[in-house]
Amino acid sequence: MIFLTGAAGFIGANFVHHWLGTQTEPVLVLDALTYAGNLESLASVQGDARYAFAHVDIGDRPAVAALLAAHRPRAILHFAAESHVDRSIHGPGDFIRTNVQGTFELLEATRAYWAALPAGDQAAFRFLHVSTDEVYGSLGTEDPAFTETTPYAPNSPYSASKAASDHLVRAWHHTYGLPVLTTNCSNNYGPYQFPEKLIPLMIHNALAGKPLPVYGDGQNVRDWLYVEDHCRAIARVLDAGALGETYNVGGHNEVKNLDVVHTLCDLLDRLRPRTDGQSYRRQIAFVADRPGHDRRYAIDADKIARELGWTPQETFTTGLARTVQWYLDHAEWVEHVTSGAYRQWVGQQYGAVAAVQA
Ligand code: NAD
Numbered sequence: 001m002i003f004l005t006g007a008a009g010f011i012g013a014n015f016v017h018h019w020l021g022t023q024t025e026p027v028l029v030l031d032a033l034t035y036a037g038n039l040e041s042l043a044s045v046q047g048d049a050r051y052a053f054a055h056v057d058i059g060d061r062p063a064v065a066a067l068l069a070a071h072r073p074r075a076i077l078h079f080a081a082e083s084h085v086d087r088s089i090h091g092p093g094d095f096i097r098t099n100v101q102g103t104f105e106l107l108e109a110t111r112a113y114w115a116a117l118p119a120g121d122q123a124a125f126r127f128l129h130v131s132t133d134e135v136y137g138s139l140g141t142e143d144p145a146f147t148e149t150t151p152y153a154p155n156s157p158y159s160a161s162k163a164a165s166d167h168l169v170r171a172w173h174h175t176y177g178l179p180v181l182t183t184n185c186s187n188n189y190g191p192y193q194f195p196e197k198l199i200p201l202m203i204h205n206a207l208a209g210k211p212l213p214v215y216g217d218g219q220n221v222r223d224w225l226y227v228e229d230h231c232r233a234i235a236r237v238l239d240a241g242a243l244g245e246t247y248n249v250g251g252h253n254e255v256k257n258l259d260v261v262h263t264l265c266d267l268l269d270r271l272r273p274r275t276d277g278q279s280y281r282r283q284i285a286f287v288a289d290r291p292g293h294d295r296r297y298a299i300d301a302d303k304i305a306r307e308l309g310w311t312p313q314e315t316f317t318t319g320l321a322r323t324v325q326w327y328l329d330h331a332e333w334v335e336h337v338t339s340g341a342y343r344q345w346v347g348q349q350y351g352a353v354a355a356v357q358a
């Protein structure tokens with residue numbers, strides 16, 4: 001089986017669905033269920049015998065060690081993190097605790113487990129660290145895209161904490177020989193994304209008749225990748241990535257924030273028109289910029305294409321249309337997040353959780 005940390009969150013939950021839809025191997029999700037962890041995103045796999053959940057903080061080394069000893073995974077995919085840049089500006093402490101200290105504790109628990117494995121299992125074991133393009137800093141308009149050798153230059157507490165975690169993972173490979181892989185991916189979008197990130201926030205606010213808050217001049221550029229393409233990339237790196245290597249993952253899809261918002265408005269105008277016949281664009285409101293706002297990210301994903309044969313399957317047009325339709329079809333999921341009701345799901349599900357906590 002494989003362990004997935006943080007897979008009650010956006011990308012991890014999508015990974016669970018992707019994995020169980022394409023593989024037979026069981027998964028154990030390890031998640032602390034912070035505000036970003038939502039077991040409703042995993043509700044459809046609750047009855048699947050290949051899925052189990054453990055309510056655990058990655059910083060709790062003894063608890064993680066006990067799970068490793070009990071379940072003996074052949075790989076750990078490390079999604080768990082504090083992930084929202086704006087939250088990191090208001091409260092960086094949680095980012096240091098989870099992304100830096102938590103990754104350290106997880107690495108140490110993993111190292112002890114891995115070191116005691118029989119030689120064959122040790123050689124086959126993998127620790128895959130899921131990271132971000134934000135560790136490379138900000139690009140000017142004409143700069144070439146980030147490659148795996150671009151120097152690290154993180155600018156926010158979030159990206160600094162992720163950069164630190166990348167360095168720890170790298171060091172545990174070089175010093176202790178832990179068989180690690182790292183992926184650095186661009187902005188994801190798709191189902192189950194917490195509606196405080198740009199795309200789900202805009203969809204939610206538009207439908208709720210609220211302003212669509214665009215930071216600064218709206219000209220910041222992000223490289224958008226449909227989340228299932230990211231999941232395919234992670235599965236491919238786990239399968240065939242070279243030990244100690246990093247792989248950039250991106251959509252070859254740079255878009256200015258204001259253009260993202262315009263496209264979303266146009267899609268909603270078609271799929272769920274406003275009752276007054278006006279465009280959702282009328283709700284756009286320019287607001288104060290994010291402090292230290294990175295201007296542009298762009299990923300050069302040639303290495304993973306060349307060496308592992310991965311390229312994105314979804315275009316921004318098809319991926320965004322699917323995403324908007326998903327949010328329209330899953331109004332209850334969004335409502336439970338925005339009302340806070342999704343937290344009660346944890347209570348309802350504690351029978352299953354306790355069963356795995358051993
Ligand atoms: P998310 O915020 O949606 O989910 C994070 C998950 O981690 C939640 O389920 C949360 O409960 C869990 N978690 C947080 N602290 C924990 C702890 N101490 N112990 C155990 N679980 C904990 O994040 P996401 O957008 O799904 O991102 C997943 C990973 O991918 C992160 O490492 C992030 O840095 C990286 N990433 C995200 C993007 C993106 O666009 N969202 C892009 C590239 C990389």
Ligand code: DAU
Binds near residue numbers: 083187
């Ligand atoms: O690049 C990968 C990163 O992408 C991940 O590592 C992060 O975990 C993920 O949250 C995301 O970070 P961003 O800061 O780029 O995502 P966010 O959705 O918060 O913002 C996207 C862009 O939209 C950014 O330029 C800020 C802008 N924005 C965001 C919000 C929430 C707005 O203009 N208005 C908003 O209300």
